[in-house]
Amino acid sequence: MSETAGGISPADDQTRQPTTARRKGGLKTMPFIISNESLEKVASVGLQANMTFYLKKQYHLTNSAAANVLFLWGALSNFTPIVGAFAADSYFGRFRVIVVGTLVTVSGMLVLWTTAIFPTARPQSCHAKHCDSPDHGQLLLLFTSFILMAIGAGGIRPCSLAFGADQLSDPTNPRNERTLQTFFSWYYASIGISVIVSALAIVAIQDQFGWVIGFGVPVALMVLSAVLFLIGSPAYVRVPGDSTLLTSFGRVVVGAWRNRGLTVPPRDSDRWVCGQESKLVRPTDKWRGFLTKHA
Numbered sequence: 001m002s003e004t005a006g007g008i009s010p011a012d013d014q015t016r017q018p019t020t021a022r023r024k025g026g027l028k029t030m031p032f033i034i035s036n037e038s039l040e041k042v043a044s045v046g047l048q049a050n051m052t053f054y055l056k057k058q059y060h061l062t063n064s065a066a067a068n069v070l071f072l073w074g075a076l077s078n079f080t081p082i083v084g085a086f087a088a089d090s091y092f093g094r095f096r097v098i099v100v101g102t103l104v105t106v107s108g109m110l111v112l113w114t115t116a117i118f119p120t121a122r123p124q125s126c127h128a129k130h131c132d133s134p135d136h137g138q139l140l141l142l143f144t145s146f147i148l149m150a151i152g153a154g155g156i157r158p159c160s161l162a163f164g165a166d167q168l169s170d171p172t173n174p175r176n177e178r179t180l181q182t183f184f185s186w187y188y189a190s191i192g193i194s195v196i197v198s199a200l201a202i203v204a205i206q207d208q209f210g211w212v213i214g215f216g217v218p219v220a221l222m223v224l225s226a227v228l229f230l231i232g233s234p235a236y237v238r239v240p241g242d243s244t245l246l247t248s249f250g251r252v253v254v255g256a257w258r259n260r261g262l263t264v265p266p267r268d269s270d271r272w273v274c275g276q277e278s279k280l281v282r283p284t285d286k287w288r289g290f291l292t293k294h295a
Contacts, residue, residue, distance in 0.1 A: 025167035025237035030183060032232030033167070034190050036102065037160040039225035041194035043109065043218035044153065046202025048074075054211060058115075058122050059142065060131035073146045080154025091241040094159040094166065095233070101155015102226045108148025109219045115142055116211035161187060166237050 048070070055066040088097040115121040121141055123132040134142070161184075168183055170176045206214025 024235055025170075026235075027168070027179075029167045029232050029235050029237075030164065030186070032228050033160060033164045034187055036098070036225045036229040037156065037187070038190045038194040039221045039228075040102070040105065040153075040156050041191055042198040042202065043222045043225070044105070044149065045195050045198040046206075046218050047109070047112065047149075047215070049199050050203045050206050050214070058211070059134050059138070060123055061134075069143075069146070073150060076147065076150040077153045080150050081158040082154075084154035084156075085158035087241075088155075088159050088162075089241060093238055093241045094163040095236055095238045097155045098159050098163060098229065099155075099226075101152045101159070102222070102229060103152075104148055104155065105152025106219070106222045106226060108145045108150075108152055109215070109222055111141060111148060112145035113212075113215045113219050115145065116215045163236075166239050 051070055052066045055061045055069060084097055084101060088094045121138055123134045164183055164187060165180060168179050202217060205217055
């Protein structure tokens with residue numbers, strides 16, 4: 001047996017290395033990612049579908065007041081994903097943002113569940129022609145639950161689909177595009193089924209068994225969502241955040257501000273340039289931006 005200069009044979013060196021490296025990502029991670037988003041949809045949509053009735057009957061809010069509360073909750077839930085996506089891409093990565101969003105959503109549902117469990121969390125006195133309005137503490141508890149769930153949605157919704165694509169992105173695989181299309185199809189199909197199940201099953205449970213069980217089921221589903229997602233964490237591909245995105249955006253803003261005083265040259269000016277494949281040789285009224293030869 002021949003030996004190398006270091007006294008270790010090639011055969012011995014091979015035995016010291018793992019025979020196969022466990023590849024992360026792939027289809028094995030899909031059940032954990034899809035279940036996280038699907039169970040979050042079941043839990044959140046199930047709460048929203050019957051929330052107007054809950055606010056009217058339990059908090060004695062008028063139709064307009066209940067509608068305003070739900071509108072603000074929905075608006076905040078649709079805004080926070082912008083912040084969550086930016087935080088994931090620029091700083092923390094999608095995995096961490098999804099984990100934090102899931103845990104925050106669970107905490108918000110727990111707070112909402114307490115409003116159904118404890119009678120003192122809601123106004124109690126209701127006479128034939130008058131019902132007591134909720135006090136500041138009761139409203140604070142209710143709004144805290146909505147805010148927490150909206151923040152949690154900002155961590156889950158913008159990152160789940162992209163995080164799933166991270167697991168399947170493999171440029172060396174000739175069938176990679178087909179695999180991604182299959183994942184997207186199953187992802188959106190699961191979301192649609194989740195919404196249908198949530199609108200039917202969760203509302204039926206609330207009507208049949210009351211608010212304590214009706215709110216407890218979404219909490220249990222959200223906890224299950226968090227557990228399943230964390231179970232699959234050893235197999236995930238985790239793409240780190242790229243802080244240069246913020247730097248690039250800042251440069252664009254600064255450059256635009258510095259060039260705010262530039263004037264558009266005449267249409268026949270030789271300062272206009274265009275690519276060889278461009279069909280536009282002169283500025284149009286629809287697009288007034290321009291590039292100079294010294295840009």
